[in-house]
Amino acid sequence: MSASRRSGATDELGPGEPERDGADLLAALLDGMDAALCAFDADGIVTHWNREAARILGWSAAEAVGRRGFSGWAVRPADADEVEARLMAAMRAPGRQVHEFALLTKDGGRVLVRTQSAAVRGPDGKPAGLYCAFSEVHTQIDLERSIALSEALFEDASWGVVLVDADLRPAVVNAHAARALGSGRTGLLGRPLGELISQGVEELESALAHVLAEGAPPAPAELWVTVRRPDGDARRCWRSGFVRLASPLAEEPVPLGVGWLFQDITESKRTEQEAAQLRFRANQLHRAARAAAECEDPAEAATTHLDFALAGFADHALIDLVIGDEQTERDGDRTGPVRLTRAASTPTGPSGPSLQVSRTSLPVRYPEGHPALQCVDRVGSVRASASGRDTAKNREWAEARQWPDGTVHALCAVLRSRGRTLGVVTFLRGPSRSQFERADATYAESVAARIAGTLDLARVLDR
Numbered sequence: 001m002s003a004s005r006r007s008g009a010t011d012e013l014g015p016g017e018p019e020r021d022g023a024d025l026l027a028a029l030l031d032g033m034d035a036a037l038c039a040f041d042a043d044g045i046v047t048h049w050n051r052e053a054a055r056i057l058g059w060s061a062a063e064a065v066g067r068r069g070f071s072g073w074a075v076r077p078a079d080a081d082e083v084e085a086r087l088m089a090a091m092r093a094p095g096r097q098v099h100e101f102a103l104l105t106k107d108g109g110r111v112l113v114r115t116q117s118a119a120v121r122g123p124d125g126k127p128a129g130l131y132c133a134f135s136e137v138h139t140q141i142d143l144e145r146s147i148a149l150s151e152a153l154f155e156d157a158s159w160g161v162v163l164v165d166a167d168l169r170p171a172v173v174n175a176h177a178a179r180a181l182g183s184g185r186t187g188l189l190g191r192p193l194g195e196l197i198s199q200g201v202e203e204l205e206s207a208l209a210h211v212l213a214e215g216a217p218p219a220p221a222e223l224w225v226t227v228r229r230p231d232g233d234a235r236r237c238w239r240s241g242f243v244r245l246a247s248p249l250a251e252e253p254v255p256l257g258v259g260w261l262f263q264d265i266t267e268s269k270r271t272e273q274e275a276a277q278l279r280f281r282a283n284q285l286h287r288a289a290r291a292a293a294e295c296e297d298p299a300e301a302a303t304t305h306l307d308f309a310l311a312g313f314a315d316h317a318l319i320d321l322v323i324g325d326e327q328t329e330r331d332g333d334r335t336g337p338v339r340l341t342r343a344a345s346t347p348t349g350p351s352g353p354s355l356q357v358s359r360t361s362l363p364v365r366y367p368e369g370h371p372a373l374q375c376v377d378r379v380g381s382v383r384a385s386a387s388g389r390d391t392a393k394n395r396e397w398a399e400a401r402q403w404p405d406g407t408v409h410a411l412c413a414v415l416r417s418r419g420r421t422l423g424v425v426t427f428l429r430g431p432s433r434s435q436f437e438r439a440d441a442t443y444a445e446s447v448a449a450r451i452a453g454t455l456d457l458a459r460v461l462d463r
Contacts, residue, residue, distance in 0.1 A: 036113075039120070041129040044069045044088060048131075056113070056136060058106030074103050090117035091127040100137060112137040159263040160238070163245070166257055168193060168208050180236070180264060182229035198233060200225030204240075211242040211258045222265070237269045238262040274439070281443050284308045285450070292454060301454040303344050306425070309447040310346065313440070314411070314427035316404050319344040319451065320372055321415070321423035323363055338376045339363040340423060343455075348404040370401060372424045375412035379421060381441040382412045394431070403428055411436040413448035417456035425451055 030037050036053035040046055049064040057074060067073060069087065071080035083101050090097040096118045102110050115134040122128035153161045153174055160177030162170050170188045178185045181196050194201050204223055211217070220241045227234045245256040288308035292301035306317050320340035341363050366373055371384045386397040386408040398407040409429040415422040425448045429436070436444075 035133045035135055037131065037133050038064070039129060039131045040069070040087070042091070042127060044084065047129065053134070056105075056111060056134075057103060063106075070103065075101065076104065087115075087117055087130070087132065090132075091119040091130050093119070101134075103134075159261060162260045162262075164208055164258045164260055166212065166255055168205055171257060177262070180227070180238075180262075182227055182234075196228060198226045198228055199235075207240070207242060208258050208260065211244050212255055215244055216242050222269070223262075235266075236264055237266045239265045277439075280312065284311060285446060289450065292450075298454045299343075302451045305447060305450045305454065306344065306346070309427075309444075313443070315430050315433070316346045316348065316407070316428040318342065318346075318403075318426040318428070319415075319423060320364060320426070321455070322376070322421060338373055340366065340372060340376075343423065364402060366402065367400065371410055371412045372426055375414050375424045376421055379414055379416070381414070381445055383436045383441065384410045384412075385435045406430045409433065409435045411440060411444050413441070413444040415448050415452035415455060417452040420456075422452050422455050 030048055030050040033050060034052060036056050037048065037050045038046060038053050039048040046065050046067050046069075049059070049061040051061075053064070054060050059074065064074075069080070069084045071077075071084060075083045079102065086097075086099050086101075096116050099115050099117070100112060101115060102112050105111055113134040114137050115132050117130055117132045119127045120129045120131060154172065155175060157174055157176055160180050161172075161174040162177050163172040165171045169190050169192060171190075173181075173185045173188045175185060178188060181188060183196070188196065193205060197204065200223055204225065207217070207221060207223070220239050222237060222239050224235065224237050227236055240260060240262040242261075243259040245259055247256055285308070288305045291308065292304045295301040295304055302319065306319065310317055319342070321343045323339040323341050371382045375382045384401075386394040388394070394408050395405060398405060401407075401410070403410065403426075407428045408431050411427045412424050413427075414424055425444070427436070427440075427444055
């Protein structure tokens with residue numbers, strides 16, 4: 001322990017050995033503190049100087065105790081009067097006084113410190129001296145910044161922050177994350193992630209476990225998850241970063257959990273996906289046109305367009321044509337119900353190219369209100385989907401419309417050329433795919449226009 005020297009006034013407070021024991025105990029207590037501490041008597045003489053003060057400024061207790069104030073050794077001469085006046089003013093002021101000074105280290109460097117000073121009063125109530133605790137300002141500022149950062153992250157941050165414990169359960173959640181997970185901040189604490197997220201939870205837990213074991217990944221990860229909400233599940237994409245938390249007080253790192261920070265990028269990812277989808281579909285149309293140009297048979301060219309259109313778009317496709325002379329009738333001139341015959345279809349079993357059907361086949365017995373018939377009547381695309389998740393009912397729905405087993409979504413686009421309706425192309429999707437959207441209808445209409453052009457050419461050649 002560093003020694004501390006007593007002034008003459010202090011020596012008169014008590015006789016002999018008990019007083020020395022008390023002074024030694026005080027010196028030991030002061031030296032054991034993490035804060036830098038010094039004390040002055042009523043005349044401004046340094047009476048105590050602990051080990052932390054010696055570490056910060058480099059002056060040992062033997063060199064500091066007995067000096068008058070900081071003048072001539074711990075402050076610049078130009079600052080000495082101001083520093084002494086502000087320090088000594090604490091003996092006349094109530095409570096603690098907080099100041100910031102630039103002090104000098106033993107090797108001539110400067111250290112900005114924040115001091116807290118308070119008067120020490122004797123038995124008669126008069127000031128007998130003062131104590132001064134000080135610390136490097138950057139240390140205090142770092143602490144304040146850490147506290148301010150924590151409060152900002154958990155109150156005002158525009159991204160989600162979740163502290164996950166070693167059992168992969170939320171321990172602290174900020175307001176943004178609570179809204180993203182569809183619950184209150186306290187309602188999420190301690191719950192398994194599987195109760196909050198239905199799809200994608202395995203990938204998230206795997207990432208958290210990896211961070212606990214190996215440390216943070218080098219780059220953020222984009223995770224697609226389905227969040228369980230009271231108003232229905234929501235599919236979201238979160239750009240996530242992870243940091244491993246360890247106790248700073250332990251000699252060896254002790255894992256406390258994982259800090260998980262995430263930002264919702266669902267809309268931007270969907271925009272990217274839509275742009276990529278448009279590029280792919282445009283490329284498919286271009287490739288189909290080049291392949292169809294090499295076909296000698298126009299009907300074969302039509303099925304070539306159909307095959308290229310199916311890639312990444314649907315599971316099955318059908319081409320139904322208006323029967324006989326009705327092909328030559330302009331819209332509005334047709335009388336009687338529309339009759340369609342199957343011209344081509346994709347295999348319903350193993351995958352393969354579209355197959356042409358003999359043009360002499362009987363009409364397809366579509367019931368009234370069938371989407372293909374509606375498509376011809378409206379001269380526009382028609383979308384239809386089975387309702388519910390009952391497999392048996394979905395099978396009956398597809399069978400009633402004479403579509404392959406497993407069909408739950410359909411999109412019919414009209415085949416038109418030179419003002420005439422030639423037929424309908426129907427795209428079908430199974431339960432593993434989403435229902436057709438408006439953008440899908442636009443693509444189907446582009447494919448239908450190309451197929452109609454080749455079929456119209458075949459009709460002309462037949463004549």
